[in-house]
Structures are given as structure tokens and as C-alpha cells.
Amino acid sequence: MANAFTYAGYATAAWLFLIGLYGVVTSRHLVHLCLSLTVIQASTYVLFTVIGYRQGLPAPIFTDGIKPGAAAVDPVVQALMLTDIVVEATVVALLLAITVRIHRRAGTADPNSVNIMQG
Amino acid sequence: MHRPRLVLFFAGAMGFVCLFVFGFTPLRHPRDIRNRYAQQINTRTFAERNITDAVSAVNFDYRGFDTLGEEFILFVSVLGSLLLLRMEAERKEGILMDAAERSRDLGASDAMGLWILAMVAPKLVFGIYIVTHGQLTPGGGFQGGVILATAALIIYCGKGFPIFRKMLSHSAIEILEALGAGGFVAIGMLAFLWHRPFLTNVLPLGKAHELTSGGTIALISLATGLEVSAGFVLLLYAFLQETLTERGED
Numbered sequence: 001m002a003n004a005f006t007y008a009g010y011a012t013a014a015w016l017f018l019i020g021l022y023g024v025v026t027s028r029h030l031v032h033l034c035l036s037l038t039v040i041q042a043s044t045y046v047l048f049t050v051i052g053y054r055q056g057l058p059a060p061i062f063t064d065g066i067k068p069g070a071a072a073v074d075p076v077v078q079a080l081m082l083t084d085i086v087v088e089a090t091v092v093a094l095l096l097a098i099t100v101r102i103h104r105r106a107g108t109a110d111p112n113s114v115n116i117m118q119g
Numbered sequence: 120m121h122r123p124r125l126v127l128f129f130a131g132a133m134g135f136v137c138l139f140v141f142g143f144t145p146l147r148h149p150r151d152i153r154n155r156y157a158q159q160i161n162t163r164t165f166a167e168r169n170i171t172d173a174v175s176a177v178n179f180d181y182r183g184f185d186t187l188g189e190e191f192i193l194f195v196s197v198l199g200s201l202l203l204l205r206m207e208a209e210r211k212e213g214i215l216m217d218a219a220e221r222s223r224d225l226g227a228s229d230a231m232g233l234w235i236l237a238m239v240a241p242k243l244v245f246g247i248y249i250v251t252h253g254q255l256t257p258g259g260g261f262q263g264g265v266i267l268a269t270a271a272l273i274i275y276c277g278k279g280f281p282i283f284r285k286m287l288s289h290s291a292i293e294i295l296e297a298l299g300a301g302g303f304v305a306i307g308m309l310a311f312l313w314h315r316p317f318l319t320n321v322l323p324l325g326k327a328h329e330l331t332s333g334g335t336i337a338l339i340s341l342a343t344g345l346e347v348s349a350g351f352v353l354l355l356y357a358f359l360q361e362t363l364t365e366r367g368e369d
């Protein structure tokens with residue numbers, strides 16, 4: 001039966017995306033900006049997990065009494081998410097390294113007062 | 120100064136919400152989505168690959184090529200971070216070591232340090248367990264690799280940077296990371312010997328529920344674990360060096 005809660009998972013993903021984007025738009029510090037980006041990315045995690053979930057079904061690990069080939073939750077989206085969580089951490093590290101360099105060079109980490117194009 | 124930007128954001132956000140609702144309302148409740156591909160994988164994993172973890176089967180076999188791409192994103196971002204942070208590091212070696220020595224005095228007491236070090240071995244064992252059992256239970260190279268990297272972090276927490284640096288040789292970890300990244304490709308190319316496409320699972324599949332099951336899946340998981348753990352330790356190295364050098368300059 002469709003009601004407001006039917007799409008709660010989708011709505012959560014949209015909310016995370018928007019609140020992260022708001023953080024990026026209004027950011028006053030580059031570290032805050034990097035973390036806002038991770039919030040945006042978290043919205044894809046929520047969306048995929050919601051899509052892959054099957055109520056009452058087990059995880060796709062066919063051991064300990066779960067018959068091989070039995071119905072289980074979606075393993076494809078889980079595989080996508082678990083690689084991405086690890087890769088995201090290193091990408092954030094790269095962004096933070098760039099932040100460190102910008103702070104060194106410009107003396108500030110406020111994206112509004114960093115003029116990247118100066119010589 | 121923020122005002123025009125905020126107006127633009129709210130206009131865009133309204134548009135996004137409208138399109139999102141418009142796009143998702145006709146979709147079914149997540150409960151009713153039937154992903155045929157996922158069903159096929161759940162049905163076939165055990166029969167075709169002799170392994171019990173369908174997620175690892177997707178990661179390291181059925182969609183192994185995608186994971187290769189992901190792994191090289193990881194490799195390149197670690198490389199980029201190292202390049203960005205290392206630019207001045209060599210020149211300021213003296214400052215770094217002074218700061219490292221001083222920060223050591225501020226760190227844990229000897230008794231605490233010893234206890235923290237005692238956690239390194241269990242962490243290593245747990246990490247290796249997670250890496251090697253990816254084909255049987257939840258786990259694999261990505262998750263286990265991160266656990267292994269925390270073993271390095273804990274050495275720093277307990278004993279400070281000088282000991283951290285003494286115990287973990289930077290060049291050795293670089294080699295391990297390269298081995299992990301290259302190993303994935305090499306295992307994929309193994310299939311060429313049998314005139315099969317890249318990343319075909321050509322090794323014997325072994326007995327189900329055993330560590331050797333799954334053919335190349337376990338090996339690729341191991342290579343990934345090596346790359347992820349070495350990559351994270353290198354990041355740790357770079358950021359610690361940067362932070363300590365900066366502290367030493369002040």
C-alpha cells in the first residue's frame with residue numbers, strides 16, 4: 001500500500017544529497033567542503049542499499065543453513081557500495097592533500113578568498 | 120556575498136526535488152523491485168564458482184573488471200596524495216625528526232604504549248582472516264585491507280612517529296602496494312595462458328566451504344587486500360609527515 005513512508009528510502013537519499021550540496025554551496029572552509037562531498041556520496045549508499053534490500057530475506061552468504069541458490073538480498077549493489085566506501089576514503093585523502101597545499105600557498109582555507117588563478 | 124549563490128541553490132534544489140519525485144513516484148516500492156541480474160547471481164554463485172559469498176563473487180569475478188577500475192582509482196588517489204604532500208618533505212627532514220621526537224614525549228606512557236602495541240598482533244591476524252575468507256563469509260580484500268592498515272595506525276598511537284617509521288619501511292610498503300595493483304592485473308592475465316578472455320576464472324575451483332575454493336577469487340581478494348592496506352599506510356605516512364613538519368616549523 002502506497003503512502004508517505006513507501007518512498008522513505010528514496011526521500012532519505014534525496015535529503016542527504018541536498019543537504020550535502022547545501023554544505024558545498026555555503027562552505028567557508030575547504031575541509032568542510034570535502035566532508036560535504038562525502039555526505040553527497042552517502043546519498044548514493046542509502047539509495048543503493050534501499051533498492052537492494054528484501055524484507056525477510058538473508059544476506060547473500062550461502063552458508064550456516066542458508067541453502068545455496070536461495071533467495072537473498074541483492075549482492076550487486078552491496079558489492080558496488082563496499083568497494084566505493086574504501087575508494088572514497090582515499091579520494092577524500094587526495095582532496096585533503098590538495099587542501100593542505102592550497103592552505104600553504106594561499107594562507108587560507110576559505111574557498112571564497114582563495115584565488116586559485118593567481119600566478 | 121552568499122546571497123546569489125543561495126538563491127541559485129534553492130532554485131536548483133526545488134527543481135531537483137520536483138524531478139526526483141516525478142522520477143521516483145512511478146517506480147515501485149523497493150520491496151517489489153526484482154533485479155534479475157541479482158537473482159541470477161544468487162542462484163549461480165555456489166553452483167558455478169563453489170563459493171558461498173555472492174558479494175565477493177560479484178566483486179572479484181563476475182564484475183572483476185569494474186573492481187579493477189575501482190582499484191586503480193584508489194591507486195591513483197594514493198599516488199596523488201603522496202606527490203602533493205611529499206614536495207617539501209625531503210628538504211625538511213631535520214624539522215620533521217625534531218617534531219617527531221617532541222611529539223613522542225607528549226604521547227602515551229610506556230605502559231600504555233606497550234599495551235597498545237600488544238593489540239597489533241590480534242589486529243594483523245583479524246585483518247588477514249578477513250582478507251583470506253572473503254569467498255566464504257562477509258569480507259575480502261577491501262574490508263580486510265582497511266583493518267590491516269589500522270594495525271599501522273596503532274603503532275603510531277602507541278609509540279610515536281620515529282618507531283612507526285623504523286618498523287614500517289616506506290619503500291617496502293610502496294613495493295607491496297605496487298604488487299597488489301600489479302597482482303590483480305597479472306591474475307587477470309593468467310587466463311591468456313588458456314586462451315580465455317581477461318579475468319576469466321581459470322584456476323581449479325576447489326572444494327566448497329574451504330579456503331582454497333573459488334579459483335582466482337581468493338587470489339584477487341588477496342591482491343586487493345595488499346593494495347588497500349599498503350595504500351592506506353602510505354596515506355598515513357604522508358599525512359603524519361606533513362602534520363609533524365608543520366608543527367615543527369611553528
